[in-house]
Amino acid sequence: MQSSCQPSGSVRVAGSIRPAFRSVFGVAVVALSAALCSAGCTTPGSAANVSPPAANSTAALPSWRDGPxxxxxxxxxxDVTREGSPNYVPPAERIAVFDNDGTLWxxxxxxxxxAFMLDQVKAAxxxxxxWKKNPAFKALVAKDYGxxxxxxxxxxxxxxxxxxxxTVDEYDKTIRDWLASARHPKFNRPYTELVYQxxxxxxxxLRANGFKTFIVSGGTIEFMRPWAEKAYGIPPEQVIxxxxxxxxxxxxxxxTLVRQPKIDFVDDGPGKPVGIxxxxxxxxxxxFGNSDGDQQMLQYxxxxxxxxxALLVHHDDAVREFAYDRTSKIGKLDKAWDEAIADGWTVVSMKDDWQTIYPAPKQ
Known part of the structure; x- marks a missing residue:
């Protein structure tokens, strides 16, 4: 596994970026997300419990190691919140977007x-x-990730x-019921506990400093909205x-609203700027992203x-989580990593920059 690369990550203003983007339309895997039923108000990692200090406080971001x-x-x-700064941005324009899979959990x-889909398709x-002759069904049953x-x-x-x-309400209940019982195969913890502290x-x-935070994910809005507010403090209308x-x-x-057998919009790769x-x-x-599926969002x-x-999480911690990048079938980080190095995006090493990965397990 290649080591992480840490570009300078300096704040850059108009005129400091390249005028043309690379055209990357190949690897846009739908990052279908699952849910994070957050801990209660007194549980470490609860979105409601995290109240970091202001931007200039040395106590901010305690789970982040002090580094670039x-x-x-x-x-x-x-810089963007200090009135009088040449880079000051009014609160209404402080928009922050986060991928979900591999970026927030x-x-x-x-x-x-x-994993949820596999259970749903098997049941149907x-x-x-x-479907027995359908290659996609065969891949789901075989868990053929490639x-x-x-x-x-x-x-x-x-x-x-x-x-x-x-109905959308029936589907919402199906999601919640699945999340209540499903467990991750490696950690044997509920998927809902595998959010990044x-x-x-x-x-x-960011919210404490006047930002409005959005999820922009390849996962479906129907799947994410039931739990995103409790998990992240991001309300349903800010989930894309x-x-x-x-x-x-x-x-x-x-x-009532009834689900139809047709996909409306795929919010991945070049679809992410459209969704935004x-x-x-x-x-x-x-x-903030983690894969080639986020490249166009970061470019935009x-x-x-x-x-x-623009920031990317590099999964380089096989001990505490997973280590993967250029050759992975899930969350591939290849072309976006090259662009990060070339254009000065900030690459966050999970191994080096994060003191902890997940909140403590619930008792």
Whole structure:
């Protein structure tokens, strides 16, 4: 596994970035996320419990080691929030966007929403004998991660068929029930506990300094919205993701939304800037990702006319989490890493920059 690279990460303003972007449209794996039912108010890592001090406080971001990455973040936040600074940004324009899988919580050995999808598709399979000949179904059953990564459209179509006909409330309950019992195969902990403690602190730190924080993920909004606010302090209207078509219907005199067997939008790769434009209407000044699927989101943020900060998590800690990058089928970090080195984005080493990975297990 290659060691992490730490570019300077300095705050850069208009005119300091390259005028042309690389065109990267190859590896856009849908980072289908799962859920993080957060701990209660007194549990370490709870979004409600993390209240970092202001930008210039040395006590901010306690789970981040004091190094270039932490210093870059604090310098950027101080610079854009200090009135009179040439890089001052009004609060309304302090938009920060975060990928979810691999950026806010783990994604190996399989995107967590893929694990949920596998159970859903298996449950629906008896009603669909034709799926036995479907390569995407075979890949799901075999947990062939490489095949899943290369057949994202077919996988999403299977999921859309498996969960169509449900109301959005019924689907919400299905998600919550699954999260209550599912366990990660390596850590034997609920998926809901595998959120990154340093990122919980960063999200709260940014909000304490006037930022509005958004999730921009390849995972579906239907899957993330039931738990994102409790986990991250990010309300449903600030969760941007892939989506399935829903249709308004009347059932027993009540208006309901019913899921249809069709994908509406894929919020990954080049879809992420589109999702940001459609749902936020402002260009972010801070973006945080971890894979090639986030490259265009970081490019878009770095193309802003004012100060901006682009960050990538490098998964280089096989002991406390996982180590993977250029050759991984899940969360591949290759072209985005090259661009980070070339253009001065900040690469955060999980091994070197984070003192801890996850909040303490619940008792």
């Amino acid at each position: 990455a932490k210093q870059t973040i604090q310098k950027f936040v101080a 783990s994604e190996q050995p399989l995107y967590f929403q893929f 399979a008896p009603k669909h004998p034709e 095949a899943l990564a290369s057949q994202q459209k077919q996988v999403l179509q299977l999921v859309a068929a498996a969960n169509s006909g449900m 340093p990122q919980l602190e960063l999200l709260a730190y 993701g892939s989506s399935q078509v829903v249709q308004y219907q009347m059932h027993d005199g009540q208006g 434009y459609r749902n936020i209407g402002r260009k972010p000044i801070l973006a 943020t770095a193309s802003g006319s004012g100060p901006h900060l």
